[in-house]
Each structure stands twice: as C-alpha cells, then as structure tokens.
Amino acid sequence: NAGVTQTPKFRILKIGQSMTLQCAQDMNHNYMYWYRQDPGMGLKLIYYSVGAGITDKGEVPNGYNVSRSTTEDFPLRLELAAPSQTSVYFCASSYSPPPGTDTQYFGPGTRLTVL
Amino acid sequence: AQSVAQPEDQVNVAEGNPLTVKCTYSVSGNPYLFWYVQYPNRGLQFLLKYITGDNLVKGSYGFEAEFNKSQTSFHLKKPSALVSDSALYFCAVVRSGSARQLTFGSGTQLTVLP
Known part of the structure; x- marks a missing residue:
C-alpha cells in the first residue's frame, strides 16, 4: 500500500491565485x-469527511473548500490565496473516527507559500 | 472545549538517559489521548494512545506514557534515549463521544545528544 499520498510537495502561489x-x-x-x-503550532483541522459525499468543517475552514466524490x-x-494561508498542509485518513481501533495515518505534507 | 498543553518547546537529553516529554490536557468527560512523532519533512506517525484501562500505555519504539487523571497529564517516557529519537513530538486529545476531532498540542522538539 502507498498509504496516504499528497501532491504537490511544494508550491508557491501569488496572492489571489x-x-x-x-x-x-x-x-x-x-x-x-x-x-x-x-x-x-500544533495541527489545526480544516475540514474532514466521514465518507464519499459527506464533508464537514473543522476548526479553521475559512478560505478553503473540499469535496469527496470517491472514498480514495x-x-x-x-480559491483566493492569501499570505495567511502560508503553511504546511497534511492530509490524513482513518478507518474509523478516533479513538477507535485505528489511528489517523498522515501523508508527507504540502508546503505552501503565498507571496 | 478541549485543549492540550505541551509546556516545553525543547527538550534535550543525553543518549542513554531517560527522557520525558510532558503533556497536560483539559477536556470535559473522559479523554482519549495520543502521542504522535514527526520526523523532518515527514507526516505525523502514531506512537501510542490511551483509551481506558491500565494507566501505563506502551507504544512503538520503546516509548510509553502514563495517564494521570488527577493531574490531567499524559507524559511520554522512554527509559534510554537514542539519537534517532530526535524529532518533534505532539500530544493530542479527543473527548469521548465527540468521535472525530483531535486537538493537538504545539509540539515539543526532542534532541538526543550523542
């Protein structure tokens, strides 16, 4: 299994892109x-999904959108990049919600810089 | 609301010595507690969790953590530190019943000196 994969690894955006x-x-x-x-800082939850077609906001959703058309x-x-969105973004997945018998598995991250 | 505090940004320890990384939590109801480790340029990796039962939890790579309800703490420990243990460690909590959202601490950078 590849586990959780994220692309790109790095990206630089201009404001508004x-x-x-x-x-x-x-x-x-x-x-x-x-x-x-x-x-x-610790990690802050942006959005999460409990299954295909179902998403919900986390702690810091403003400025972001998600979709979940497939399980994978x-x-x-x-939509409109701002310097405040400069951060490292991690995606994670789990079979069941925490704590469950499973834990969250994390991808390697995407480092985003907005200039 | 739930929160986690890691009072030390940085912990230095000599190789072979015991290490402790501190974590305290605040949550209404019963807490579920986790420790994750992050190596440079990598995602977080699960180390161990406390759900219920024995207050001493054993996890990966020789790490263990002790749940102390009266002190609302969940400190991470290892009897003999390795240089390869040097990494960023995160404590996290979820309130039983909330089921979905982990709250992470700000992290503690552990450096094991040879």
Whole structure:
C-alpha cells in the first residue's frame, strides 16, 4: 500500500491565485482529514469527511473548500490565496473516527507559500 | 472545549538517559489521548494512545506514557534515549463521544545528544 499520498510537495502561489491540493489513500478508509501546521503550532483541522459525499468543517475552514466524490480522494481547494494561508498542509485518513481501533495515518505534507 | 498543553518547546537529553516529554490536557468527560512523532519533512506517525484501562500505555519504539487523571497529564517516557529519537513530538486529545476531532498540542522538539 502507498498509504496516504499528497501532491504537490511544494508550491508557491501569488496572492489571489487558486490551487487544489491533492490527497489520496489506498487503505479504503472512510474518514479523511485536512490539517494545517503553522510554525511552532500544533495541527489545526480544516475540514474532514466521514465518507464519499459527506464533508464537514473543522476548526479553521475559512478560505478553503473540499469535496469527496470517491472514498480514495479528498482534494482541498484554495480559491483566493492569501499570505495567511502560508503553511504546511497534511492530509490524513482513518478507518474509523478516533479513538477507535485505528489511528489517523498522515501523508508527507504540502508546503505552501503565498507571496 | 478541549485543549492540550505541551509546556516545553525543547527538550534535550543525553543518549542513554531517560527522557520525558510532558503533556497536560483539559477536556470535559473522559479523554482519549495520543502521542504522535514527526520526523523532518515527514507526516505525523502514531506512537501510542490511551483509551481506558491500565494507566501505563506502551507504544512503538520503546516509548510509553502514563495517564494521570488527577493531574490531567499524559507524559511520554522512554527509559534510554537514542539519537534517532530526535524529532518533534505532539500530544493530542479527543473527548469521548465527540468521535472525530483531535486537538493537538504545539509540539515539543526532542534532541538526543550523542
């Protein structure tokens, strides 16, 4: 299994540009999550999904959108990039919600800089 | 609301010595507690979790953590540190019943000196 994969690894955006961060998992997990990690801070939940077609907001959803058309994929969309969105973005997945018998498995991250 | 505090941004320890990374939590109801480790340029990796039962939880790579309800703490420990343990460690909590959202601490950078 590849686990959780994310593309791209790095990206620089100009203010006002848009982009989609891709996330895919091959473990047939129902639950998927997007987090952002700012320097010196813990991870903050942006959006999560409990299954295909079902998404919900996390702690910091403003400026982002998500969709979940398949079990495998959970893309994160930035519509109008702002410098405050400069961060490292992690996607994660789990078979069941925490704590469950499973845990969250994380992708390698996407480092995004908005100038 | 739920929160996690990791009071030390940085912990340095000599190789072979015991290490402790501290975590305290605040949550209404019963907590479920986790430790994750992050190596440079990598995603987080699960180390261990406390759900219920024995207060001493054993996890991956020789790590263990002790749940202390009266002190609302869940400190991570290892009897003998390795240089390869150097990484960023995160404590996280979820309230039983909320089921979906983990709250992470700000992280503690552990450096094991040879």
